Amino acid sequence: MANVPDTGLETMTASAEPMVPALFRIQRVRQETHDTFTVELEPPSRRKTFTFAPGQFNMLYVLGVGEVPISISGNPADSHVLIHTMRAVGTVTKAMRTLKRGDFLGVRGPFGTTWPVAEAVGNDVIIVAGGIGLAPLRPVIYRILAERERYGKIIFLYGTRTPADILYRRELEQWRSRFDLDVQITVDRAQAGWRANVGVVTTLIPKVAFDPANTIAMVCGPEVMMRFTIQALQKRGLGLNDIYVSMERNMKCGIGFCGHCQYGPMFICKDGPVFSYDRIKDLFLIREL
């Protein structure tokens, strides 16, 4: 978890009443792409902060509409603002997109397991994000860059549909300009004039340099993308226990009570969403599970 300075502020973590949302005020809504947006939320009182670890999610409640699980995509070192990026696809997220500065959102969380950022210390790290899957991985990049000297090579591969669908464009440009971070972006299709890569993100994996015996991979994106990414990482010699994925299912309670997100013997909300691939390998290949 992030080290929060001793300021006398009250820190919000997983609530003692996990089913009761706290009201967070919207500071800012930013359109990222045509269907993706980011909300920045202020904890309920100025005396409160919010801490989380990379990979965790919150249940966000649009008052009178409904609740959805959304990964936290902000900087874990900044406990004064809570950031979520999401795609407007369902009733709740479409309603959320219409909210403005000053409106309120209910927040329950943070819930779930975390990316193995601490376990990766001393190793090379390969981060593979597809589409909106970049949002849950962005806190990993913030955390690693804050302690860059503790890691070996850091490779970040990001694939998306078209150049117009690229998230966090300004930040990606900053990261690409760093000498201690290998950032490769690819799109599935582009008009002539696009100067970066075109092709699926898996095609980048054979081309990047890392030590497979000392590498941790963190992968997030649509399940089919993760499936082919895992295959490509295995071909490069990564062990199943060195590959971590973030799974998504229909999460409701967030604490493993309701069973909506059951995944074999596990619950995604409580035992996940981040799993080492060796834990879920047999489930991952079962269709319609």
Next chain:
Amino acid sequence: METLEPILRVHPFLEGLAPQHIQLIVGCASNVRFDAGQTIFHEGEEANQFYIVRHGKIALEIFAPNRGSLIVETLGEGDILGWSWLIPPYEWHLDAKAIELTRAIALDGKCLRKKCEEDHDLGYELLKRFAHIIEQRLEATRIQILDMYGERS
């Protein structure tokens, strides 16, 4: 005389080839350079080369009426550009354009086809290698057409 043999011998694409086969290939090889924006070949033109990219980036494009040129794939260092030299009627199916200054080794397809007919072992070794590349590109294309980042994901 300095030849391209030391470079070709260690390239992953030709790794494991017998020395006499490397020598046959070297006889068909030359260094080429393409400036940024330069067209390497056009769809429909005769395909008489393939390229081992040493440095730079190349876009493979398809021109679609009312949509213009669409990039369907990019290739970079270490990649192989072109297999149409191997398959009749030996015509390119795409446009290829250098996105940035690109250096490559060009292999003369006519020269290689002749040597493959004369030495079937060489032909088989090259076919195996190209079959692998075609398989990789086909798999990537299949994933690409899934449109996996679409609305449903």
